[in-house]
Amino acid sequence: MNRIILGVDPGSRATGYGLIAATGESLLHLESGFIALPAQLSHSQRLARIYQRLESLISRYNPEALAVEAVFLAHNVQSALKLGQVRGVVLLAAGQADIPVFEYSPLTLKKAIVGYGQATKTQVLLMVENLLGLTLNNHNTADALALSLCHHFHSRWPQRSVSPAAI
């Protein structure tokens, strides 16, 4: 069975996305990249750009799930608000297409990809490159692909914890 999973790494500067197709033990990279947000756009125009890009990826690939990082920390209330705004648009894109959303903590993500909860961003990027046989030069893109891989590894075995995004 071919499972298509979309991972998204929302950020107020750039939002990474990564689509993989998993068939049994084989993993295929479909498409990945990041949505850059030009400074001259207004905030609502930036959010519209992210939404339109995700909407078009979802309609092209029809993924069965969207994986995002669970957020527990932010530097401060203002950065939490900004991150929340981008995150809201990502969750909306899934909601409008009726795709379930799964959240993974940074610890779960690093354990799933590198096998070690304290792994660095570079270690995650290198493992994603290795697993999918490609070269990446952007951490947002690598994190987005890592999230889609993490969802695949976790949902292959139903006894592992997979929980729909909580409110």
Added chain:
Amino acid sequence: MNRIILGVDPGSRATGYGLIAATGESLLHLESGFIALPAQLSHSQRLARIYQRLESLISRYNPEALAVEAVFLAHNVQSALKLGQVRGVVLLAAGQADIPVFEYSPLTLKKAIVGYGQATKTQVLLMVENLLGLTLNNHNTADALALSLCHHFHSRWPQRSVSPAAI
């Protein structure tokens, strides 16, 4: 000239909206209410419900501006993230329809409506009822209408501060 303004008060439990039409000195209430979010919906379904309602109000009334409260404070990072997610969807609805967004601080809002920056929520509600000649029983709805009134008062006189939503 008939100016139609949409005010929105985003909240993670309920999101208020209020549409007014202003012609010279006369103010007309067009439609207002709040989008309740049933607990059984997933987070992305809740966001989709808010988005769909705003999208339908915008396409019906074609407002020239969307007014929201500027947020500087939240109880904590988690509540800022939740509020940010709803706010992102509100800003997106404006961005998708190419409607400019204007932000007003709670102080500016209270001064514009009640004439006193430390006014209570109940005082704001009573003044909105008075200005528009209606009875309200919900603070989200009253705050949304107050925001649309505040934008009208501020943008009538170009020398007053009106700033597009900052990033």
